[in-house]
Amino acid sequence: MKKFLDSTLLILFFAALASNFTPLNLHEAFGFAFATLIVAHNLLNRHFYKNFARGNLNPRRIINNFHILLFAVAIFILIVSGAALDNYFSAPNANWLSIHLAAAIFSTILLLIHIILHAKRYVKEKIFYATTILAFILAFGAIFGLPYVDRWFHTVKVNRDAITGEKLDLNGKILIVYFSRVGNTNFPAEVDAVSGASIMLDDKKIIGNAQMIAEITQNITGGDIFALQTEKIYPADYSQTVNIAKNEFSTNELPALVKLPNVVDYDKIILIYPLWWSDLPKPVENFLQNSDLSVKKLYPIVTHGGGGLGNSIETLKNYTLAEISEPLDVYSSDILSSRKIIYDWLKE
Ligand SMILES: Cc1cc2nc3c(=O)[nH]c(=O)nc-3n(C[C@H](O)[C@H](O)[C@H](O)COP(=O)(O)O)c2cc1C
Structure with a gap:
């Protein structure tokens, strides 16, 4: 159950990141589904919050706790700013867009750390590291690389x-x-x-x-x-x-x-x-x-x-x-x- 939920969350996150290639409605649908499932993810992993400061707080646990807190804040801002950008809730504006983009970048970096610290348990290490790196290269390429190439080097001949x-x-x-x-x-x-x-x-x-x-x-x-x-x-x-x-x-x-x-x-x-x-x-x-x-x-x-x-x-x-x-x-x-x-x- 947890594995299925986490894999779905990952796919939804990357699908939402590819917003340059999807219609706005689809991006919003991915975001909404992600926001819903992230609540379930937190409920299933609620023992983390219960045991947050209990037991032996060694450096590894401190890093773990700290990055999860940051990650949770970044995802929370991502979701709130996403909702604020939706016409249904309010009038979107430039500041919310900047906040949403910044939260997306921080969330992506923190997700990388989160996967490296946690997902080893799901797959064999070599496959895990190779696919993680590939996924992130593709994600950053999709966000920054392709639009950049398109914007700066692609001239269109008008007929x-x-x-x-x-x-x-x-x-x-x-x-x-x-x-x-x-x-x-x-x-x-x-x-x-x-x-x-x-x-x-x-x-x-x-x-x-x-x-x-x-x-x-x-x-x-x-x-x-x-x-x-x-x-x-x-x-x-x-x-x-x-x-x-x-x-x-x-x-x-x-x-x-x-x-x-x-x-x-x-x-x-x-x-x-x-x-x-x-x-x-x-x-x-x-x-x-x-x-x-x-x-x-x-x-x-x-x-x-x-x-x-x-x-x-x-x-x-x-x-x-x-x-x-x-x-x-x-x-x-x-x-x-x-x-x-x-x-x-x-x-x-
Ligand atoms: C200042 C500026 C802000 C833009 N903001 C957005 C935006 O919020 N959403 C969007 O889809 N495109 C945005 N674009 C892209 C333009 O809307 C798009 O490239 C448009 O086709 C440009 O038309 P033009 O060549 O007549 O200026 C922006 C472009 C500029 C220059």
Whole structure:
């Protein structure tokens, strides 16, 4: 029983760690199952807590007790922050995400120690050490290695055919407003080697993900297009931009925009933006706060790296009186093949 429970816990932990490759719902399901079973694991091993300070406290036992306490705290924070990130319980924010990531890293390290100290009893030593090391290399590779390689070395050639195709005749005048890292960032010439995620190259041209979606949407609808541009320029380094955006959320800074689109003449606004810290980027919030969209219909399209719509639609609703349609989210890796999805969504 214990062996079965512990093996299931291990599988669930690693499955949840691979969140870069699983949809958010599945990650949450793994996390929820893990949280439930970890309670059972603690109940089955409750003698540990009963005997915590009893008997001979030799150095090995002290190390054992200490790492289990740390591990329990890390897992507790992991679960609480995971629940706080779930839309169902509260509005997720950047700080909870940082706490969740930090707790995941500490839990992974402590799990390694926990397995080394305890799991020998389950399998022969050589197999045990080899599989433990392999599992951790795979886990860290999945968390940090592959996204890193993908982000820094994988350039995507855009085929113009991905943009052009069947047209839709929608009623009313349409304005496509988009915000993208590209257009607001000073990228050096050799951008493919030094840029962050979300860049696609069409020959020598850089296209942001939201920009690509905006171009597809324009090709389908024939609407006018407007790129939101901030007065400040974001750094080419991806992680620096991520930190700057985090700061904008914590200080509630609304980055100034070079110009606002003239929305008066339009009936429908298609708003396209990347998910930033599970939320609406602050420059887009600025656009909404300073534009009267009260009699317009707003169609949001969110591009993201796995976080789906995040909390951005709730935020959107706080800053506009526009009637908001069912939103569409497009995973960054799916953009090149997203024309049909966007077409069908607009048709609906
Ligand atoms: C500052 C920043 C924060 C981000 N935060 C998230 C996030 O919380 N969840 C997510 O899935 N993707 C996140 N991403 C990834 C982008 O949403 C994704 O790469 C998007 O397709 C980028 O579009 P763009 O090229 O038009 O800027 C973030 C990217 C940046 C630059």
